[in-house]
Amino acid sequence: MASPAAHRVSYYYDTDVGNFYYAQGHPMKPYRVRMTHNLLLSYGMLDRMDILAPPRASERDMTRFHADEYINFLKTITPEIALEGQPFLRRFNVQDDCPVFDGLWDFCQIAAGGSLAAAARLNSGAAEVAINWAGGLHHAKKAEASGFCYINDCVLAILELLKTHARVLYVDIDIHHGDGVEEAFYSTDRVMTASFHKFGDYFPGTGAVGDVGVGRGRAYSINFPLKDGIDDDSYATIFEPVMSRIMEWYRPGAVVLQCGADSLAGDRLGCFNLSLRGHAACVDFFVARDVPLLLLGGGGYTIRNVARCWSYETSRVLGMELPDDMPITENFEFYGPDFRLHIQPSNAYNHNTPESLHATTGAILDVLRNLPS
Numbered sequence: 106m107a108s109p110a111a112h113r114v115s116y117y118y119d120t121d122v123g124n125f126y127y128a129q130g131h132p133m134k135p136y137r138v139r140m141t142h143n144l145l146l147s148y149g150m151l152d153r154m155d156i157l158a159p160p161r162a163s164e165r166d167m168t169r170f171h172a173d174e175y176i177n178f179l180k181t182i183t184p185e186i187a188l189e190g191q192p193f194l195r196r197f198n199v200q201d202d203c204p205v206f207d208g209l210w211d212f213c214q215i216a217a218g219g220s221l222a223a224a225a226r227l228n229s230g231a232a233e234v235a236i237n238w239a240g241g242l243h244h245a246k247k248a249e250a251s252g253f254c255y256i257n258d259c260v261l262a263i264l265e266l267l268k269t270h271a272r273v274l275y276v277d278i279d280i281h282h283g284d285g286v287e288e289a290f291y292s293t294d295r296v297m298t299a300s301f302h303k304f305g306d307y308f309p310g311t312g313a314v315g316d317v318g319v320g321r322g323r324a325y326s327i328n329f330p331l332k333d334g335i336d337d338d339s340y341a342t343i344f345e346p347v348m349s350r351i352m353e354w355y356r357p358g359a360v361v362l363q364c365g366a367d368s369l370a371g372d373r374l375g376c377f378n379l380s381l382r383g384h385a386a387c388v389d390f391f392v393a394r395d396v397p398l399l400l401l402g403g404g405g406y407t408i409r410n411v412a413r414c415w416s417y418e419t420s421r422v423l424g425m426e427l428p429d430d431m432p433i434t435e436n437f438e439f440y441g442p443d444f445r446l447h448i449q450p451s452n453a454y455n456h457n458t459p460e461s462l463h464a465t466t467g468a469i470l471d472v473l474r475n476l477p478s
């Protein structure tokens with residue numbers, strides 16, 4: 106397949122992001138963002154885009170969505186204070202999945218600052234595609250941490266894009282439901298959200314096909330619930346028709362794509378069976394449509410594959426072909442024993458039948474038919 110045309114790309118990266126550490130045994134590893142950066146460097150991609158260090162998001166930036174008291178708490182909490190048994194830890198759900206760790210506030214500022222700056226860059230017209238692999242933390246709520254996410258950088262970026270665009274489309278291919286973003290825009294037609302996710306006895310438990318928004322936002326939230334084992338071909342048969350219809354009807358001024366890599370085959374927490382090509386086909390879809398595009402990270406817990414995935418997706422927007430033989434890079438040993446870019450899907454059973462996928466697609470297209478044109 107021919108590469109899409111090269112785009113003007115701005116890439117946001119803070120050299121400190123890889124130093125943060127959630128907790129021993131915790132699956133979320135910010136180090137994967139540094140691994141991605143090193144792979145971009147080794148593949149020669151950094152010369153082909155604007156590399157920008159994001160300004161750290163301020164308290165004021167964050168309270169455009171989050172509650173003041175929650176932000177104050179995040180700013181002041183430390184592991185030492187947490188040890189004394191702080192009552193606010195439970196209230197704000199900063200425990201277990203979302204632990205207090207050293208530098209938590211700085212980490213939040215970096216992740217959110219990257220997505221905000223990337224959105225502003227698209228608004229200015231200086232970039233056609235902007236990337237923040239440290240972002241995509243889609244579960245965070247107005248006044249509550251959730252699912253490894255403290256600040257919802259996706260929501261903050263969308264609010265920024267709404268300054269210059271009448272309509273913004275948010276698409277979420279992380280294996281988990283993009284509940285925090287959906288909730289933030291559930292009653293408005295200025296943001297359409299679409300999440301594809303595993304549904305049924307799986308975190309966070311929301312995102313049924315019948316959850317379509319309320320009031321003015323009715324039909325502007327789209328949910329595609331899925332079962333284990335979905336492969337590239339099955340994913341393409343649902344993504345293409347649903348997204349084509351949304352693009353045609355909604356005509357967004359900008360698109361935010363949350364590229365959570367936990368939907369790949371072999372993920373430590375996920376149970377889908379996508380290859381890099383199947384995952385990146387979702388990026389290609391929007392690159393081919395020439396719409397201002399913000400690419401965010403998200404989940405991804407087999408970190409060698411996260412770096413592979415986001416590097417490959419960066420190459421897709423740059424219109425570069427990458428050799429499958431990986432270049433010598435920092436942490437080269439992580440990529441053994443094969444040292445190939447592409448990953449092999451497994452022989453896992455696909456619990457999504459053509460009939461079930463067709464039925465869900467039909468239910469979603471029916472909802473979209475009721476959108477005013």
Ligand code: ZL4
Pocket residue numbers: 128129130131132201202241242243244251252253254279281282308365367374403404405
């Ligand atoms: C872990 O080993 O399903 C956290 C989380 C920490 C180390 C220390 C153990 C301490 C797996 C997960 C006990 C932690 C108990 N450690 C966590 C219902 C749960 C209640 C909390 O990709 N326990 C909650 C969240 C999901 C639940 C998924 C995806 C984020 C994203 C965007 C978030 N929470 C059960 C878990 C471990 C841990 C091992 C874990 N947590 C797996 N799945 C969850 O969508 C970034």
Ligand code: CA
Pocket residue numbers: 277278279280281282283300301302
């Ligand atoms: Ca999702």
Ligand code: ZN
Pocket residue numbers: 279280281365367403404405
């Ligand atoms: Zn996820």
